[in-house]
Amino acid sequence: MRKGEQFAGVSVAMVTPFTADEQLDIEGLDRLVDWHVEQGTKTLVPVGTTGESPTLDHDEHRRVIERVAAHAAGRIQVMAGTGSNSTREAIELTRFAKEVGVDGALMVAPYYNKPTQEGFLRHFATVADAVEIPIVLYNIPGRTGANMLPKTINLLGEHPNIVAVKEATGSMDQACEILTGSQLTVLSGDDSLTLPLMAMGASGVVSVVANIVPKQLLELTDAMAKGDLAKARAVHNRLFALCKDMLTLATNPIPIKGAMKLLGTSNGVLRLPMTPLGDDGYQQLRKTLEGCEIL
Template sequence: MFHGSMVALVTPMRADGSVDDDSLRGLVEFHVTNGTDAIVAVGTTGEASTLDYDEHCGLIRRVVELAAGRIPVIAGTGSNSTVEAIELTRCAMEAGADACLLVTPYYVKPTQEGLYRHFRAVAEAVPIAQILYNVPGRTAVDMSNDTVARLADISNIVGIKDATGNLERGKELIDRCGDRMDIYSGDDATAMELILMGAKGDISVTANVAPRAMHEMCAAALRGDRVAAHAINADLELLHKNLFVEANPIPVKWALHEMGLIPPGIRLPLTELSSQHHDTVRQAMKRAGVL
């Protein structure tokens, strides 16, 4: 349904933590101009967990308005509360989002049956296209491939963002479910290989700062051109690594501020990138040609 480089968009904030609409407008234009294939608004990288309900829905509506049909918008609407996930997903549908991205319910540690019932309940309540999101390193819950295979039979569950970084596991998902849903990488460091194996794209942190290169790398991998994809990815590998020297989105927001695209704001409990890591991130940006 969605293919290529899909940016996990940051939420630009002023120094006081308020959302900066002017910078948000600039970021959307930046991605439209540079060939990003879809925008994922208010996901992990967008600091969804620090936003209240009204801010969350308001940001989805605003990104849809700014995109103006020029680029698909996928709204992050996951929650550890099934009721809240349904409400956010309904809000996104009413705002005009093209699809929703739903993370596994964090902190509460549901069983596999609980995960299945959670996602089924959201899908049955709201008819918008939905993409599952498995990121056990952040949520303390890991959705098994068996559970994903069960959910793949639900018509409006159209994909999964696999952020495990486990290529063997990702390939199994492609083999078992690829005829019923699209598999996306959620791990920039392994995205090229997973796409070459049959994934349909990458929901990317790196694309925030190197959108054109990520679009071109994903496009090359999608057409099976390993040589071209590898050549592009070689200059991005340091970004894939160094944008995670501290918890995402701390480094990527600092990088975008260095590029003059957003103010330095970030919300507690996240803090600005430690000075000891500035040169590390700058080195990666220079290697990628974005600084």
């Protein structure tokens, strides 16, 4: 059995709801938590990239983690985003998350300052030494500017507190090197690649589209876990156009907040520098949602 299997299945990379004047919408956050509990989502992941963490100040970041943890109240797992390009700040955020009762921490690779592989090793090991909590590594070089190589990830996997990796490089070879070289649970970081990654041995997904279709994502991951490839493939094919729209229409989380606005589950408010979809983007998204029989 792999480490980190408690996070198998569907984790939702939660959006952060804002009011019309771009303040945190705490009541909206509560509604999202309640809805995901009803839908059967396995784990909530607040204040990741989809949660617009770069535009939240430190106090807001902590408020979102604390509120989600409190409102989840043991009904659903919480894997809080606590990553930073400052190791000291990552330790502080991860300690706070543990104090308020989350089940794990999702830690993005340090961004912008582009550490060496030795820097990645020391960064994550230092946090894991400082805070006894299950840590999920998040490798997304398209956002951070540097790739954490499989050898580095596999070495980090030897630490007892590092249990899984959210794999968002888009490389099947990289994912396979982790699956064959460590006991870490691998979670897809790209909705469109969940099925192929699970076919290789991954255990689930940290999903953007699960903000609107968590039950369908659960169908896919449950089917793959049971070896029912035909059922999983049917769900994958049904949702593929939507997954691609989330990646290609605009930078995440612009498309998912646009989809939630069309579905009436969000006002779609983003904080600068994120800007809403234009008319063409909304038309394409509406067409895709209708084609997937969601709208």
